[in-house]
Amino acid sequence: MIYDLIVIGGGAAGFYGAIQAAELKKGLNVLIFEKSTKLLSKVKVSGGGRCNVTHNCPDANSLSKHYPRGEKPLRNIFRSYHSLHTIKWFHSKGVKLKVEQDGRMFPDSDDSQTIINCFLKTAQDLKIKIEAGNGVTSIEKNGGHFTINTTNDTKYSASNVLITIGGNASENHYSLLKSIGHNVIPPIASLFTFNDTDKRFKDLMGVSVPNAEVKITSTKFSNSGPLLITHWGLSGPAVIKLSAWAAVYLHQQNYDFNCMVNWLGTIKEEELRSYLLEHKRDRGKQHVVNNTLFNLPLRLWNRFCELAEIEPKKIWSEVPNKNINKLIENLIRCSFRIKGKTTFKEEFVTCGGIDLNEINHETMESKIVNGIYFAGEVLNIDGETGGFNFQAAWSTAYMAAKAIVAPTTQLHN
Secondary structure (H helix, E strand, C coil): CEEEEEEECCCHHHHHHHHHHHHHCCCCCEEEEECCCCCCHHHHHHHHHCCCCEECCCCHHHHHCCCCECHHHHHHHHHHCCHHHHHHHHHHCCCCEEECCCCEEEECCCCHHHHHHHHHHHHHHCCCEEEECCCEEEEEEECCEEEEEECCCCEEEEEEEEECCCCCCCHHHHHHHHHCCCCEEEEEEECEEEEECCCCCHHHCCCEEEEEEEEECCCCCEEEEEEEECCCEEECHHHHHHHHHCHHHHHHCCCEEEEEEECCCCCCHHHHHHHHHHHHHHCCCCECCCCCCCCCCHHHHHHHHHHCCCCCCCEHHHCCHHHHHHHHHHHHCEEEEEEEEEECHHHCEEEEEECHHHEECCCCEECCCCCEEECHHHECCECCCCCHHHHHHHHHHHHHHHHHHCCCCCCCC
16 A cells, blocks of 8 residues: 555644645545654643643744744745644634733643644544554655655555654754755754853742843843743743754853843843932832842842842941942843753754755755655754744644645645
8 A cells, every 4th residue: 555645753743744634635545653652742741731732923924033943934834824724723623722921822721632632533533544653764765656664674655755753852863864865954952941050049949030131141142031040040931932042052152151131121220220229219218128129029139139238137228339239230130150951851842953955945845855745843943932833833734734735635725
């Protein structure tokens, strides 16, 4: 039997591509290979087990700006298939998605198993065959079809191949792609937290602020958003998004660098100085310590006072300007020495993968081997945290599926 489509990789992009192809062309013979025994493993752990399906951002230009790598091709891809299409598709399967305040979207159930069950049931309804625990060892092109060799020593034939093996820290993960002539940009980590060497804030683990700005010293890399103090250093969306944009630079630095935090977000030095001096004048009898300003968590405010060498019993009128200067420095230019990173193991996201110059961005087809397509994180595409990586997977998988079944079927409008 020659399958119309064999999908290599049983993750988000693999299932979505297989299902979209089978829905676009009824009766398509589709087979999914997954080398592990776990299907949709990243879907399972995404968003703390809730599955951050997408981001509420249907505008193609705006959506594409959340991708450090892949922005330009994704801009055109998102014009054909964006988050609204994803939402409608899941809704058509009985899975409603909800929007959180920051734009992230999750299933109403807050359970990633809802998404997994949706994929498994839809694949079953479409008679898509799934082989878990059977990996692909090689792909050979023989005339108009491909021969797929697997770890169980069985050969399979396919008219088209969709490769959705995801990202991995090991270059060996990409050996199959290199064997068919593709260039792989070496994979490195994206989306990680910063390990602080000084540990001045370690005892404040769990304390967060809603809008801080984090800058990597001596570079243009910066990002703003919620910031979380952890026992190993700095985390939260501000840091994790910054790690994506600065992924290549930080790898080159061996994750040994300095960063500065403005705990007050956009407040500048002169504005802050004026505010504090005015506060000193108008509320001179108020104790500095234990009376937090700027809605900062009290424990964090007290740490800033400690670093500014403001004694616990001091009132504002007694604080010398040199201590106010130190307070300002710690509030808006708080320096951290970073050595090392912490990644999210099962949710590991890579910068790197198949060189986008070797892909037809309209069809996701290889320019090197006709009939082989790519989707998802195997490509050198990665996004910020917040549902963007899944949306890239859905969109690239759809584009590949559309191209695989064209022109014999009416396509998505």
